[in-house]
Amino acid sequence: xxxxxxxKRILHAVVANHIKTADPxxxxxxxxxxxxxxxxxxxxxxxxxLEEMGYLKQPHTSAGRIPSQKGYRYYVDHLMSANRLTDxxxxxxxxxxxxxxxxxxxxxxxxxxxVLSSVTNQTSLIMGPQFKKSTFxxxxxxxLDEKRxxxxxxxxxxxxxxxxxxxNQSLSPAELHxxxxxxxxxxxxxxxxxxxxSLINELKRDLFRRLEILEQAFILLEESLREExxxxxxxxxxxxxxxxxxxxxxxxxxxxxSLFEQESLLFEILEKNLSEEGIVVKIGTENEHEDIxxxxxxxxxYKINQRIxxxxxVIGPTRMDYQWVIAVLRCLVDQLNRTLSSDLxx
Amino acid sequence: xxxxxxxKRILHAVVANHIKTADPxxxxxxxxxxxxxxxxxxxxxxxxxLEEMGYLKQPHTSAGRIPSQKGYRYYVDHLMSANRLTDxxxxxxxxxxxxxxxxxxxxxxxxxxxVLSSVTNQTSLIMGPQFKKSTFxxxxxxxLDEKRxxxxxxxxxxxxxxxxxxxNQSLSPAELHxxxxxxxxxxxxxxxxxxxxSLINELKRDLFRRLEILEQAFILLEESLREExxxxxxxxxxxxxxxxxxxxxxxxxxxxxSLFEQESLLFEILEKNLSEEGIVVKIGTENEHEDIxxxxxxxxxYKINQRIxxxxxVIGPTRMDYQWVIAVLRCLVDQLNRTLSSDLxx
DNA sequence: AGTTAGCACTCAGCATCTAAGAGTGCTAAG
DNA sequence: CTTAGCACTCTTAGATGCTGAGTGCTAACT
Numbered sequence: 001x002x003x004x005x006x007x008k009r010i011l012h013a014v015v016a017n018h019i020k021t022a023d024p025x026x027x028x029x030x031x032x033x034x035x036x037x038x039x040x041x042x043x044x045x046x047x048x049x050l051e052e053m054g055y056l057k058q059p060h061t062s063a064g065r066i067p068s069q070k071g072y073r074y075y076v077d078h079l080m081s082a083n084r085l086t087d088x089x090x091x092x093x094x095x096x097x098x099x100x101x102x103x104x105x106x107x108x109x110x111x112x113x114x115v116l117s118s119v120t121n122q123t124s125l126i127m128g129p130q131f132k133k134s135t136f137x138x139x140x141x142x143x144l145d146e147k148r149x150x151x152x153x154x155x156x157x158x159x160x161x162x163x164x165x166x167x168n169q170s171l172s173p174a175e176l177h178x179x180x181x182x183x184x185x186x187x188x189x190x191x192x193x194x195x196x197x198s199l200i201n202e203l204k205r206d207l208f209r210r211l212e213i214l215e216q217a218f219i220l221l222e223e224s225l226r227e228e229x230x231x232x233x234x235x236x237x238x239x240x241x242x243x244x245x246x247x248x249x250x251x252x253x254x255x256x257x258s259l260f261e262q263e264s265l266l267f268e269i270l271e272k273n274l275s276e277e278g279i280v281v282k283i284g285t286e287n288e289h290e291d292i293x294x295x296x297x298x299x300x301x302y303k304i305n306q307r308i309x310x311x312x313x314v315i316g317p318t319r320m321d322y323q324w325v326i327a328v329l330r331c332l333v334d335q336l337n338r339t340l341s342s343d344l345x346x
Numbered sequence: 347x348x349x350x351x352x353x354k355r356i357l358h359a360v361v362a363n364h365i366k367t368a369d370p371x372x373x374x375x376x377x378x379x380x381x382x383x384x385x386x387x388x389x390x391x392x393x394x395x396l397e398e399m400g401y402l403k404q405p406h407t408s409a410g411r412i413p414s415q416k417g418y419r420y421y422v423d424h425l426m427s428a429n430r431l432t433d434x435x436x437x438x439x440x441x442x443x444x445x446x447x448x449x450x451x452x453x454x455x456x457x458x459x460x461v462l463s464s465v466t467n468q469t470s471l472i473m474g475p476q477f478k479k480s481t482f483x484x485x486x487x488x489x490l491d492e493k494r495x496x497x498x499x500x501x502x503x504x505x506x507x508x509x510x511x512x513x514n515q516s517l518s519p520a521e522l523h524x525x526x527x528x529x530x531x532x533x534x535x536x537x538x539x540x541x542x543x544s545l546i547n548e549l550k551r552d553l554f555r556r557l558e559i560l561e562q563a564f565i566l567l568e569e570s571l572r573e574e575x576x577x578x579x580x581x582x583x584x585x586x587x588x589x590x591x592x593x594x595x596x597x598x599x600x601x602x603x604s605l606f607e608q609e610s611l612l613f614e615i616l617e618k619n620l621s622e623e624g625i626v627v628k629i630g631t632e633n634e635h636e637d638i639x640x641x642x643x644x645x646x647x648y649k650i651n652q653r654i655x656x657x658x659x660v661i662g663p664t665r666m667d668y669q670w671v672i673a674v675l676r677c678l679v680d681q682l683n684r685t686l687s688s689d690l691x692x
Numbered sequence: 693a694g695t696t697a698g699c700a701c702t703c704a705g706c707a708t709c710t711a712a713g714a715g716t717g718c719t720a721a722g
Numbered sequence: 723c724t725t726a727g728c729a730c731t732c733t734t735a736g737a738t739g740c741t742g743a744g745t746g747c748t749a750a751c752t
Contacts, residue, residue: 040744042696237607239604384725386715388723388724
């Protein structure tokens with residue numbers, strides 16, 4: 001089953017050429033452009049072999065060959081050289097990320113996705129940091145007037161959530177302070193999804209006398225738990241797919257764009273790759289979701305202080321410049337990780 | 347220049363029919379479907395007149411007529427009956443808005459745009475409430491630890507902004523409190539865009555001794571001023587334009603979608619209509635921005651406590667179901683206004 | 693054995709053509 | 723003023739033919 005050297009070179013040539021031109025590539029093109037030193041007839045025979053083995057396919061009887069999904073997979077796994085970016089390229093990415101100027105994590109994320117899509121010329125998507133995976137750091141209640149207060153919830157990784165609540169029962173500042181410090185003590189260091197309803201109930205029991213204010217204060221926690229269970233997905237360069245010749249028909253565009261509008265679906269797709277570290281390439285039907293089985297999805301995870309926060313990726317037709325996209329993605333994630341870990345450290 | 351009754355009816359028939367079918371409508375269709383009691387020949391003559399007067403046009407020599415921009419304008423201004431929604435329709439919109447369950451203004455806005463696009467089957471857009479038009483209500487500084495504090499800025503209309511700042515100089519709680527109450531006193535009731543740099547500088551002079559902490563605290567104000575000058579624009583149903591036959595070519599789709607990606611441009615477009623109360627219909631070249639001169643934009647403003655907060659609108663091809671869209675938009679804005687004013691009142 | 697040249701064959705893409713159908717404008721009669 | 727009738731125009735869809743790119747096969751060559 002292993003390909004000999006010559007077949008590898010021919011497969012490589014076909015894939016590379018097709019990625020560049022989007023056209024089926026014929027034996028003559030391979031013979032001419034890549035110095036293999038063989039005639040087109042020989043290459044024709046080899047290509048016929050490769051087709052039989054499933055690495056190439058013909059869109060119609062008398063056209064050149066295009067890589068099959070298996071062909072792309074082999075290319076990614078064995079043929080493609082790891083393209084390191086030049087220093088200028090890295091610098092340019094770094095500059096447009098503008099990480100030095102940003103403070104808020106959402107801002108950084110939203111900007112990263114823009115950069116990624118414009119550099120790769122594909123659609124890119126990034127899962128915002130998962131709130132429920134952040135750890136509780138502290139909670140404060142800030143009285144606004146007699147009847148209302150502001151609950152502020154702070155986690156590591158730069159999340160601050162707040163909510164105006166109504167204080168049905170007026171507590172003295174001292175009492176309020178007592179409640180809050182009790183909560184802080186109990187919750188410190190837990191991740192948000194460890195703050196289960198049962199834990200909340202337990203705390204409620206302990207503090208039964210201040211139940212009413214607790215009720216209100218915990219609405220924030222519970223709502224956060226519910227709403228933010230699905231972190232936001234940021235999209236960039238959705239219109240880039242329109243530049244790809246494989247999306248010249250309006251129906252296909254429609255299909256993709258409708259998918260892009262369903263944030264929850266995108267989230268599911270990205271979440272699948274949350275566990276694996278490093279870069280993951282899913283080609284065609286390797287993707288579970290039906291609507292993207294004609295696409296390739298390349299993802300990587302980004303971290304803060306060694307903890308995986310979310311997934312960032314690029315989606316496009318299976319004919320994609322794998323080398324370039326992977327190199328860019330790697331560079332971007334590197335920089336993200338570094339900045340997030342140093343800057344937002346608490 | 348005034349159209350006689352018969353011409354009006356014919357124009358009405360042509361516009362209504364074309365809105366429904368997207369095809370050019372011929373004299374025979376008008377004669378048949380609408381009980382005008384005239385033969386197609388007579389109607390042909392009248393249509394020729396209407397064309398000469400600029401209300402209709404022919405896409406090519408031997409096709410039916412389609413309304414010109416002027417024709418649509420006349421339809422909207424004089425022919426269209428104000429379509430009141432049925433109670434079920436109003437209820438259905440109300441339910442899907444789910445205003446009773448929402449708390450945060452951004453959430454309400456983001457949901458409203460979804461509802462609007464799905465009900466009208468067009469792309470809809472809504473300008474988030476303009477932060478700079480909200481009035482300052484109070485500011486607090488919440489010490490987190492020795493070196494850091496959380497600045498919280500609260501306006502009416504439900505805005506809460508916050509930011510972690512570093513306190514270079516440790517102030518005693520009492521001093522901090524003093525600074526903060528001074529600021530609150532000075533700023534209360536001002537809109538954010540009245541908090542100009544010169545005012546800030548003035549305050550700085552007054553408080554020169556606490557300059558350093560002020561410096562940090564005001565970063566929040568200044569950044570808010572800058573960043574949020576452009577409120578967010580929320581989009582819904584961007585792919586709906588793909589259902590419209592006028593967007594069957596990929597280039598046009600590309601043009602529109604690229605426009606949709608430029609938030610700042612959308613903002614400008616919406617901002618133009620911020621001053622006018624009620625529903626504004628801009629047809630074709632009545633829009634200033636070039637890229638939407640083949641479209642119609644219908645907008646309305648929404649308010650909180652009598653103050654205009656932002657603009658919500660629907661965009662689509664000039665062939666649009668004006669009656670329906672206007673009715674829906676009116677209903678939606680009504681409900682928004684009512685909920686915002688009662689719920690978020692402070 | 694493996695490689696290569698040559699040749700017949702296939703097929704998408706493009707342009708050209710035709711027929712059908714829809715709709716108009718004009719004219720003359722009601 | 724209205725209408726029937728007719729010639730004319732123009733789009734659309736389907737059919738036809740041509741061209742170029744590319745293949746598969748065979749036979750000759752190394």
